Amino acid sequence: MTAQTIDGKAHADGLGARISGAIPSFREQTGRPPGLAVVLVGTDPASEVYVSSKGRMARKLGMASFEHILPEATTQQQLLDLIAQLNADDSVDGILVQLPLPAHLDSLPVIEAIDPAKDVDGLHPSSAGRLVSGLPGLVSCTPLGCLMLLRSQLGNLSGLDAVVVGRSILVGKPMAQLLLAENCTVSMAHSRTRDLPGKIRQADIVVAAAGQAEMIKGDWIKPGATVIDVGTSRIVRDGRKTLVGDVEFASACGVAGAITPVPGGVGPMTIMCLMHNTLLAACRRKALAEPRLW
Ligand SMILES: NC(=O)C1=CN([C@@H]2O[C@H](COP(=O)(O)OP(=O)(O)OC[C@H]3O[C@@H](n4cnc5c(N)ncnc54)[C@H](OP(=O)(O)O)[C@@H]3O)[C@@H](O)[C@H]2O)C=CC1
């Protein structure tokens, strides 16, 4: 048996078409496009790539993109001042601060300073609390993209056993909350979990977000399970730099029912969900009807 490969790129393209289709109406009603501000501090090459791809996608769909690249030596106060300026700028509907920040900066106060109405990353405690409480809000892009893929693959998720590997504020925790809201029975695994293979073997749905290259082997997976691989690690294989996930793709393919590849799975959905959240935030800020996007 070979698992079905879930084509995240194709799903993201479909979502992107619906987003760009909704933008002309937003422009007509407000006289401007939805605007996304992305803030990057320092010169981490991987982060630079992500930030520029987010800006490029925003422009491609017809949004305004404001990229703020700050020097490594930026102070906490300078960063907070920029956030205040973006909060006050009506042409900015979404603010994303690329993480991790350089070690001398404290990310939590920065995240807390973002206007929750513009929190397109879903990281503000208000966004996290609304998700737990079942209130409408902005949901972190990566878990939202994973949920879209799972819904389209499986339809109703009710009653399924799900394991989320990783408990970060950006991915693992909101993912578990979304699955719980879908009536899954959810386990959260992390670095102190005992018998991770045994836990994963019980699961109809595995979401892997540990950042450990190819840690999860095929024989850990329940036959027919749906595997969503969030992890992205760069390794050297056969002398070549390769991007791999948290799941050993080749062995998992022989056991899983369906699996997302790396690259081309969750990554493209993350970027498109950022666009989704920016349009949603823009419509809500202007009290316009929200388009149905998925
Ligand atoms: N494709 C995409 O769009 C995105 C990909 N990513 C990728 O996903 C991965 C996770 O990202 P993020 O959540 O930000 O990472 P973090 O480093 O913040 O969190 C990693 C989590 O995994 C857990 N963990 C680490 N090692 C193990 C292990 N051996 N067994 C079980 N659990 C483990 C940690 O446990 P503990 O809490 O105990 O330390 C922690 O909860 C990274 O590879 C990142 O690059 C992230 C965002 C978007």
Ligand SMILES: Nc1nc(=O)c2c([nH]1)NC[C@@H]1CN(c3ccc(C(=O)N[C@@H](CCC(=O)O)C(=O)O)cc3)C=[N+]21
């Ligand atoms: N505030 C914040 N929000 C984030 O959402 C956030 C962040 N900080 N910091 C870093 C992580 C990582 N992340 C990715 C986004 C897209 C791909 C992606 O598109 N990957 C492509 C491959 C790209 C390549 O080849 O490098 C793919 O999987 O197909 C990957 C990872 C968002 N993150």
